[in-house]
Amino acid sequence: xxxxxxxxxxxEEQWDLLFTxxxxxxxxxxxxxYGAEEGMALAVKDGTIAWLGPASALPHHNAERLVPLxxxxxxxxxxxxxxxxxxxxxxxxxxxxxxxxxTYQEIARAGGGIAATVTATRAASEDELLEAARPRLETLLRxxxxxxxxxxxxxxxxxxxxxxxxxxxxxxxxxPVTIRTSFLGxxxxxxxxxQDRAGYLDAVIAMLPSIAANGLADAVDAFCEGIAFTPDExxxxxxxxxxxxxxxxxxxxxxxxxxxxxxxxxxxxLSADHLEYTNAEGVAAMAAAGTVAxxxxxxFYVLRETQLPPVEAFRRxxxxxxxxxxxxxGSAPLTSPLxxxxxxxxxxxxxPEEALAGFTRNAALALGLGAxxxxxxxxxxxxxxxxxxxxxxxxxxxLGFNPLAYALxxxxxxxx
Ligand code: NIG
Ligand code: FE
Numbered sequence: 001x002x003x004x005x006x007x008x009x010x011x012e013e014q015w016d017l018l019f020t021x022x023x024x025x026x027x028x029x030x031x032x033x034y035g036a037e038e039g040m041a042l043a044v045k046d047g048t049i050a051w052l053g054p055a056s057a058l059p060h061h062n063a064e065r066l067v068p069l070x071x072x073x074x075x076x077x078x079x080x081x082x083x084x085x086x087x088x089x090x091x092x093x094x095x096x097x098x099x100x101x102x103t104y105q106e107i108a109r110a111g112g113g114i115a116a117t118v119t120a121t122r123a124a125s126e127d128e129l130l131e132a133a134r135p136r137l138e139t140l141l142r143x144x145x146x147x148x149x150x151x152x153x154x155x156x157x158x159x160x161x162x163x164x165x166x167x168x169x170x171x172x173x174x175x176p177v178t179i180r181t182s183f184l185g186x187x188x189x190x191x192x193x194x195q196d197r198a199g200y201l202d203a204v205i206a207m208l209p210s211i212a213a214n215g216l217a218d219a220v221d222a223f224c225e226g227i228a229f230t231p232d233e234x235x236x237x238x239x240x241x242x243x244x245x246x247x248x249x250x251x252x253x254x255x256x257x258x259x260x261x262x263x264x265x266x267x268x269x270l271s272a273d274h275l276e277y278t279n280a281e282g283v284a285a286m287a288a289a290g291t292v293a294x295x296x297x298x299x300f301y302v303l304r305e306t307q308l309p310p311v312e313a314f315r316r317x318x319x320x321x322x323x324x325x326x327x328x329x330g331s332a333p334l335t336s337p338l339x340x341x342x343x344x345x346x347x348x349x350x351x352p353e354e355a356l357a358g359f360t361r362n363a364a365l366a367l368g369l370g371a372x373x374x375x376x377x378x379x380x381x382x383x384x385x386x387x388x389x390x391x392x393x394x395x396x397x398x399l400g401f402n403p404l405a406y407a408l409x410x411x412x413x414x415x416x
Contacts, residue, residue, distance in 0.1 A: 011060070013051065016411060017044040017382075018063035020055055025075045025392045026376040027361045033353050034075075034392045035375070042074065044382040047410035051378060073392060075356065076376055077146025077383030077407055078337050079363035082273050082294050082324035084184075085140075085150045086133045086167045089120025091329045104303050104331060105255065108227050114154065114188040117329050121154035121164065129167045136327060137171055139335040143402055144385035146409045148177055149324070149367055151221055153184030156200075157192075158207045161185050165216035176409040178383075180367050182249060183208070183217035186229050186237050201233045205240045212244045219270060219368075223251040224260040231263050238267040247368055253277040254299070265289035271322065271366040276300065276307045283310055287317040292366040294322045295350075295358065297343035298332035311348050321350070322366040323358030341396040352396035382411035 019042045026035035041058055043051040051059070094107050094116070107113050124132065140148060150168040155161035165181050172179035185204035193200040211217050220241035224234040228251075238248045247270050252260025254274035261282030264272035272278070272286060273294035286293060293314050299305075314321050325340050326332040334340065341355035350358065364374025373381050386405040389395065394403065407414055 013043070013059050013061040015043040015045050015050055015061055015063040017065045017067065018042075018061065019044075019067045019069050019074065021071055022069040023071060023073045024052065024376050025073060025356065026052075027076055027357055028375045028377055034356065036392070042376065042384075044408075044411040047382055047412070049376065049378050049380050049382050052376060069386060072405060073387045073389050074376070075144075075385050075387065075392070075395075076360040076374055077385050077409060078144045078359045079147040079367065079369075079374060080140055080145050080324050080327070080337055080359070081147075081149045081271070081322050081363040081366040082296060082326050083148060083150055084153060084326070084328035085136050085148065086129055086152075086164050086171075087117050087121050087154050087329050088124035088129060088132060089117060089329065090333070091116060094330065095333075105227055108188075113330055115191060117154045118156055118188070118191070122160050126163050126167060129164065130170055133167060133171060136335050137175060137177070140325070140327075140337065141175065141177060141407070141414065142404065143337050144387070144404045144407045145337060146177060146381075146383035146385070146407060147180065147364070147367065147369065147373055149180045149182060151182045151184040151187075152217075153187030153221070153223075156185065156188065156190035157203070158210060161207060162211065162214065162216055165211070169216070176412055176414045178373075178381075178409070180218045180369070181216060182219045182221040183211050183246075184221040184223070185211075186222035186234070188223065188228060197229065197233065201229065201236065205237060208240055208244055208246070212246060217246065219247045219249055221249050221251065224258055224263065225251065225254060226256050226258070231258055231260065234260070234263060235267070238263075238269075242267065249273060249294075249366070253282065261286055261291075265291045270368050273324075273326075274299065275309045276305055278310055280310075280313065283313040283317055283319060286314075286319050292320045292322050292362055294324055294363075294366050295344060295348060296324055296326040296332065297347050298334035298340055299326050300347060301343055302331050302333070308348060311350065320362040320365055321354060321358055322362040323350075323355060324363065336400075338395060338402060339399060342399055345396045352393040355396045356392060382408060384408045
């Protein structure tokens with residue numbers, strides 16, 4: 001038989017898009033900071049990364065579109081894994097009050113804070129809530145965000161919580177972005193319940209089956225704190241979530257040490273968030289359970305907190321650290337992941353590499369999306385951000401400057 005021609009034998013790869021001359025921050029550990037690779041090509045097919053490697057190793061291919069990146073850096077699309085992006089009104093007046101000396105807790109106890117946003121959110125129609133959320137989401141997208149987590153928690157009854165979560169789902173339909181929702185009915189006690197926390201918590205637990213049956217929540221969240229719910233109440237909610245097969249996450253140890261991190265870990269939580277007051281047992285429990293630490297330096301900054309989260313202990317024990325904006329009208333009116341990265345480096349002493357991992361690989365883990373998002377790897381979603389920078393550390397370095405060239409979600413380039 002004739003020796004076969006290797007060129008004809010080799011199947012031609014069919015790609016939708018091929019980037020060449022790229023510098024990749026893959027965020028996969030390869031012994032180099034950022035999992036960096038230079039002189040690379042990356043191919044996209046059907047919304048996923050189909051191939052990546054040095055240009056010299058490109059297989060026989062046919063790409064519908066060729067995009068030379070001229071040495072630009074590409075990172076995974078950014079993932080904002082903790083936001084309260086959907087809400088009515090704003091709390092600028094409380095900002096002014098805090099500047100005259102009132103604390104976040106005092107304002108909350110006086111009926112402001114979360115309760116004020118509950119009033120404004122209930123008063124807004126579903127369409128009005130959607131319109132109010134648009135500019136905040138668009139601001140995130142313009143900084144290269146491709147996945148956003150959005151919580152409820154300003155409705156505090158079934159109808160109003162469901163309204164918030166439907167708005168989050170509608171945003172996913174309207175924009176080239178992946179949205180994950182969290183049901184945060186246990187954010188504050190609904191005003192109708194007065195001091196009856198346990199009664200309201202029963203009501204929240206009773207909302208769960210309907211929220212789950214309507215596919216409105218990808219996870220269940222709670223606020224475990226002196227001004228919110230006790231650890232026992234939180235555990236009761238988490239047990240009910242577990243019975244419905246819903247993953248949990250927790251606002252834990254933000255203002256005081258209630259053992260929230262250990263509680264979250266005990267329920268195998270995807271993440272425990274805030275964590276300024278988390279103690280050593282909490283860190284160890286998170287490490288053992290694989291619970292991600294979501295750090296929120298925007299809320300730390302706005303509240304002028306001085307207690308630092310136990311970053312060095314998370315490092316030592318190998319707890320993955322994610323970062324998020326915590327975008328909300330009270331403690332973090334923040335819609336910039338890049339500024340959040342700078343705050344994390346400056347205030348928490350994260351390295352710029354840890355900060356980028358916090359908005360990519362580890363944020364994906366915090367949402368249970370580690371298999372499909374967060375790194376540049378074959379088979380993962382083609383959620384990609386292209387930056388006009390010389391080195392990846394620039395992403396965390398500036399304050400208020402956005403070097404994004406463009407981003408793609410599931411292989412589709414976004415115009416915003
Ligand atoms: O993550 N900690 C509780 N929830 C939000 C704040 C919500 C609000 O003040 O409206 C947070 O900081
Ligand atoms: Fe929050």
